[in-house]
Amino acid sequence: MCGICGVVQVGGVPRQVLEQETLDRMTDIMRHRGPSDRGTYLADGVALGVRRLSIVDVAGGHQPVTNEDGSVWTVHNGELYNHLELRRGLESAGHRLRSRCDTEVIPHLYERDGDSFPARLRGMFGIAVWDERRRRLVLVRDRLGIKPLYYARHEDLLVFASELKSLLQSGLVERELDYDAIDAYLTLGYFPAPLTPLAGVRKLEPGHRLVIDDEIAVERYWAYPKPQPVEMTAEEASERVLAKLEESVRLRLMSDVPLGAMLSGGIDSSLVVALMARNMSEPVKTFSVGFREDSASELADARFVAEYFGTDHTELELSFLEDAVPLDDLVWHLDEPLADLSPLGFDALCRLAAEDVTVTLSGQGADELYGGYRKHRAAWALGALGHLPGPIVRGAARVGNFGPDVVRRTARTVRANGPAERLLAMSGDVDANRRRTLFRGPLAETDGTAATRAIAAYVDGLSGDPLAETLFLDGQLALPDLMLHYFDRTSMAHSLEVRVPFLDHELVELSASIPSRYKVRRWETKVVLRQLAGELLPPRVLAKPKVGFFVGAADEWLRTRLSVAMGERLLGHQLRCEDFLDRATLDRLVTDFLERRSDAPRARLLLSVLMLETWLSSYLERASMPPVAGTT
Incomplete structure (x- = not known):
């Protein structure tokens, strides 16, 4: 496991794209990802950096790695579990590999298979391959999104990294917020790819590659499988x-x-x-x-x-x-x-x-x-409700409009029109009324559909089975x-x-x-x-029921934090998020939660705001400062 980063020039006459000192900062702020070793490669038009956590071939697996003549360079974060099988095929075709490290098969696979090489890999990975002869870079993220990869465009440069903080160390990334992304985050509790908190930064989506030469192209090489049940016992x-x-x-x-x-x-x-x-x-x-x-x-x-x-x-x-x-x-x-x-x-x-x-x-x-969560039980129940007469289902949904939050949420789920609306009813934290009272400024100016659009991108061609649809969406979002x-x-x-x-x-x-x-x-x-x-x-x-970390303590942890140290962050002084959240409404929501009122918001909404305020007030400034040796 490692952390990778780099900068590549998009077209034009090759020139130096980064100072060595800047590349070192980008690399070393991810020291925690790879304390065993570090490596960089700097040439006209490209800069590559890597921190290595040595797992396979501890002594001989230094990165970046190259092919026999140094025309293809690779940095890699992750593990390739089929590398021995790949190695045998490459060696039988005449490729000469110098180590036992899984990463070394990558430049040789690229030589043999070109951009289709990710289809040969079985594992988790974030990969950058630099083709010196063709002046092109290929970035690849594994099929399920186990390993991360961020990227941003700055004039004729593209900068990439395993972590956002490394991207910010380049000095090439603006810190302008993406308010559509923040809308989606406050609704879902996370930033759905390719969105990030920053307008100029994107996450490479799972199962995709990014090819950079005279232009930039994002391509899918693997699609999350749609539910296609096969009859079996x-x-x-x-x-x-x-x-x-x-x-x-x-x-x-x-x-x-x-x-x-x-x-x-x-x-x-x-x-x-x-x-x-x-x-x-x-x-x-x-x-x-x-x-x-x-x-x-x-x-x-x-x-x-x-x-x-x-x-x-x-x-x-x-x-x-x-x-x-x-x-x-x-x-x-x-x-x-x-x-x-x-x-x-x-x-x-x-x-x-x-x-x-x-x-x-x-x-x-x-x-x-x-299907291990309560919402999956709910999706199964919706499928079962499909066999009941429509008037009965609609009547039950109308009655649910007048109950507590969990009942109202269930009612919205029952009457939802399609999988995107259903998932938001099950898991969303911001509805139209909440958006109207809580959002202000640039956040209020968004169209309020960012979360819906993020989900809708995956719904084409689904089966109509609520459980299968929910599992399919969960696998690509949460x-x-x-x-x-x-x-x-x-x-x-x-x-x-x-x-x-x-x-x-x-x-x-x-x-x-x-x-x-x-x-x-x-x-x-x-x-x-x-x-x-x-x-x-x-x-x-x-027979053991599903639990999970902090399930029995989440609300109490949040109440404790809001009433003491963390309370000062949301209640005690000027907030960074006041630029786009209404302070009076937020104060009321926090007070209602602390006093356990029946109409209090779900804990997750306040946790969303608390984490966002922490990110705005501490993360951004720290990520822009040079890393201190041994502290990342």
């Missing part, structure tokens, strides 16, 4: 998923450094540990973290699973009031505001694991593939732009690589063929996983 479904999941886990055991697993005691992480245990010769190292204030702490469940599989288990119980990472530091690592407290727990877990291992496996992604975003940033803040076997693209493609009835059925979630896990896990794990 429940036994066939579980057999196919288990076989592909075990293959995925086995591939992700590739490492020359210590490796372990994150264990919550739930079905997803327990399945990963079970498959690791039967494919490893030594006990699996497992790690768990809990918070004393969290009534839903999973430490006891994780301990039970660890004992069942005989793992080398480490656990830690903390206090989120005393031990959680300061909010300014969390936002610094996240790069963008996110309205989710899970990163606080995941940061603590990564910090614990990094004391003993360099690589961990995680169960992330199973919920989005097989999964990469919220969950995988904080997975990458908080793990790399501690120089820890996290691998996600459920998000192997071949398993994702298989999952699209599994009928919805094997995902959610009569309120039971992840049906196919529970069936295949019956032979691998004890019944206690199968």
Whole structure:
């Protein structure tokens, strides 16, 4: 795992695009992503930088890497799990590779396959390939968006990096805010790609490449699979998923450094540990973290699973009031505001694991593939409602208009017109009334449809099955732009690589063929996983309800922070966000939440504002300052 960055000239007579000192700053502000090694390449028309976390071929895997004659250069963030197979094919075709590092196959693949080389890769990656002869750069992001890649245009230059803070270190990026993006963020709780908080910066979307020569072209090389259920029995479904999941886990055991697993005691992480245990010769190292204030702490469940599989288990119980990472530091690592407290727990877990291992496996992604959340139960129920007469459904929706927030939200979901409107009814935090009272200035001048447009970009050709549609949208929105975003940033803040076997693209493609009835059925979630896990896990794990970090403590954490130190940020002084949010309305919303009034906003809306204000007041200034050695 690494952090990459660079600048390339778009057409024209090649010239120096960056001073070495600036390239060093861009590179070294990501030291946390790669403390093992650093490398740069600077020539007319191009600058490349990389920080390396050594995982495979620790001694011989220095980057940037090149082909035999130095005409193709590569920097790479991630892991290629099929690199040995690719290497054999390249060597049989006459290519000479000098190391065992997975990155070295990339320039040779590019020589052989051109821009189609990403289709050969199985793994997680953000890649830059510089073709010296043709004066062109190819940027590539992996299919599921596990690894990040930002880019921005400045006159005849394009600047790119794994992290936004590296982009800002170039001095080539304006800090003008994107108010459409902020509208989408306040509605969804994250910035949907390609949007970012800054108007001039974009995220390369999963499954896309960016080709830069005399012009710039964004191209899709892989599409998230639409639901295409294939008729099969429940036994066939579980057999196919288990076989592909075990293959995925086995591939992700590739490492020359210590490796372990994150264990919550739930079905997803327990399945990963079970498959690791039967494919490893030594006990699996497992790690768990809990918070004393969290009534839903999973430490006891994780301990039970660890004992069942005989793992080398480490656990830690903390206090989120005393031990959680300061909010300014969390936002610094996240790069963008996110309205989710899970990163606080995941940061603590990564910090614990990094004391003993360099690589961990995680169960992330199973919920989005097989239906693990309450909204997936709701989507299943909507599908069931489709069999009721229309007047009954419409009447129930009208009655729901007069209940508390959760009832009104359910009513909006029932009467939603199409998958985009339905997802916003399930998950959105800003409706027309809230927008009218809270937004002001440049935010009030937006058309208010940014979140709708972000979702609508993916809805063409969907099946009409509410559950299948919701899973399909989750896999391209909340999964990469919220969950995988904080997975990458908080793990790399501690120089820890996290691998996600459920998000192997071949398993994702298989999952699209599994009928919805094997995902959610009569309120039971992840049906196919529970069936295949019956032979691998004890019944206690199968019966355990979905929890997740901070679920039992999120509201209380926010009330505590708003009433003490963080309260000063939203209530005590001039706010940066007052340029586009109405202060009187915001003060009233905070007070209603603290006093637990029945019409108080959901915690996530206030958390969205708190994280955004923290980003505006601390992140932007810090990201524009030269990095201090050893502190990133």
